[in-house]
Amino acid sequence: MSILSDEDIHQINELLKKDISGWFKSRDGGPYLQEFQKKFAEFLGAKYAFAVSSGSASIYVALKAVGVGENDFVAVPAYTHVGSVAPILLAGAKPLFIDVNKYGNMDPEDLRKVVSVMKVKAVIVVHQLGMPCNMDEIKEASENAFIIEDASHALGAEYKGKKVGVLGDIGCFSIGGGRTKTIGTGEGGMIVVNDDHLAEKCKNIRNHGDRVTDCDYLCFNFRMSELNALIGLLQMKKLQFLIEWQVKNAEYLIENLPEYLEVPKPPPYVKNVHYIIGCHFSTEKTGMSRDAFLDKVKEKGYEGGLPRKNVGKGYEKLVSDVKFYARFRRALPMSEYLVRNTIWIDWHRYPRTKDEIDELLKVFKEIC
Ligand SMILES: Cc1ncc(COP(=O)(O)O)c(C=O)c1O
Numbered sequence: 001m002s003i004l005s006d007e008d009i010h011q012i013n014e015l016l017k018k019d020i021s022g023w024f025k026s027r028d029g030g031p032y033l034q035e036f037q038k039k040f041a042e043f044l045g046a047k048y049a050f051a052v053s054s055g056s057a058s059i060y061v062a063l064k065a066v067g068v069g070e071n072d073f074v075a076v077p078a079y080t081h082v083g084s085v086a087p088i089l090l091a092g093a094k095p096l097f098i099d100v101n102k103y104g105n106m107d108p109e110d111l112r113k114v115v116s117v118m119k120v121k122a123v124i125v126v127h128q129l130g131m132p133c134n135m136d137e138i139k140e141a142s143e144n145a146f147i148i149e150d151a152s153h154a155l156g157a158e159y160k161g162k163k164v165g166v167l168g169d170i171g172c173f174s175i176g177g178g179r180t181k182t183i184g185t186g187e188g189g190m191i192v193v194n195d196d197h198l199a200e201k202c203k204n205i206r207n208h209g210d211r212v213t214d215c216d217y218l219c220f221n222f223r224m225s226e227l228n229a230l231i232g233l234l235q236m237k238k239l240q241f242l243i244e245w246q247v248k249n250a251e252y253l254i255e256n257l258p259e260y261l262e263v264p265k266p267p268p269y270v271k272n273v274h275y276i277i278g279c280h281f282s283t284e285k286t287g288m289s290r291d292a293f294l295d296k297v298k299e300k301g302y303e304g305g306l307p308r309k310n311v312g313k314g315y316e317k318l319v320s321d322v323k324f325y326a327r328f329r330r331a332l333p334m335s336e337y338l339v340r341n342t343i344w345i346d347w348h349r350y351p352r353t354k355d356e357i358d359e360l361l362k363v364f365k366e367i368c
Pocket of ligand 1: 176
């Protein structure tokens with residue numbers, strides 16, 4: 001089911017007859033793009049938002065804007081999507097993989113350990129599955145490093161009353177896929193920033209130097225088209241509804257999960273938006289392995305495999321176990337534990353209903 005109404009689709013059709021790029025008349029992009037950025041910035045309480053072509057492009061732009069380059073080190077979790085890490089290598093720098101806590105978020109203690117022996121230029125935190133990182137502790141452990149938030153999973157999540165994305169130096173969002181992320185523009189990303197100088201650099205790097213014809217750093221084309229921007233803009237008016245839907249359903253699902261699927265409780269000062277529900281599976285309580293359990297779920301016809309209809313393993317391996325990144329590997333006990341023992345449930349976001357959740361809960365109870 002599409003989140004776009006017939007009226008929305010009519011508006012997209014009308015745009016198809018006009019300028020679908022938006023960049024030839026204005027170096028700020030087309031009117032829909034500007035409106036989309038404005039609404040996104042307003043939603044987060046950011047001074048600026050810049051739409052780009054993907055989430056990983058947003059992280060690359062952020063890294064270059066804060067001056068990450070050849071041989072710099074950037075701290076990042078390995079328990080994440082490879083798109084959080086690849087931009088570090090693309091920027092010429094090297095990743096320092098940091099372990100995570102029970103939520104799958106960067107462990108400030110492990111970060112502190114690494115920062116005490118290595119000079120870290122930037123730290124990329126990932127608000128994993130919609131759960132905000134402990135930003136106070138991360139900031140303290142980061143010393144003077146720039147902090148980039150990968151908030152791709154956490155649009156609308158809050159830490160101590162502030163939306164994630166504006167808690168560090170630059171916030172990055174993937175808004176790729178039509179249905180994978182909370183809102184999707186087909187492919188796309190968004191950068192949010194408050195600092196004027198960093199904003200200027202992001203803008204230039206995104207658009208061939210923007211107004212600077214004699215730029216002394218590398219710029220490129222990471223622009224978002226007017227067509228993608230309109231698709232994003234049309235979803236902004238539904239964003240609050242989508243977030244409330246997923247949070248309400250997630251809370252119901254978590255409350256009714258069998259005790260062998262444990263979801264760690266968030267601290268009271270965060271709002272977890274439950275992009276996906278990450279459960280710790282207990283072999284002890286079930287007498288079966290996580291994978292055997294998932295096979296049984298599949299046998300019952302509940303594998304899903306699609307965004308918003310999936311029960312699965314989550315990350316199949318750490319980024320540091322991917323061949324290309326293995327040279328940066330270090331021991332990450334909690335990250336390794338999560339890869340082996342986690343079950344991700346994406347069965348609660350719009351348009352999944354409470355009845356569908358009840359059916360899934362029944363399947364879990366039948367298995368064990
Ligand atoms: C946490 C996280 N970071 C970065 C990315 C990369 O985003 P994109 O595929 O839009 O480049 C993803 C993609 O799913 C992601 O989940």
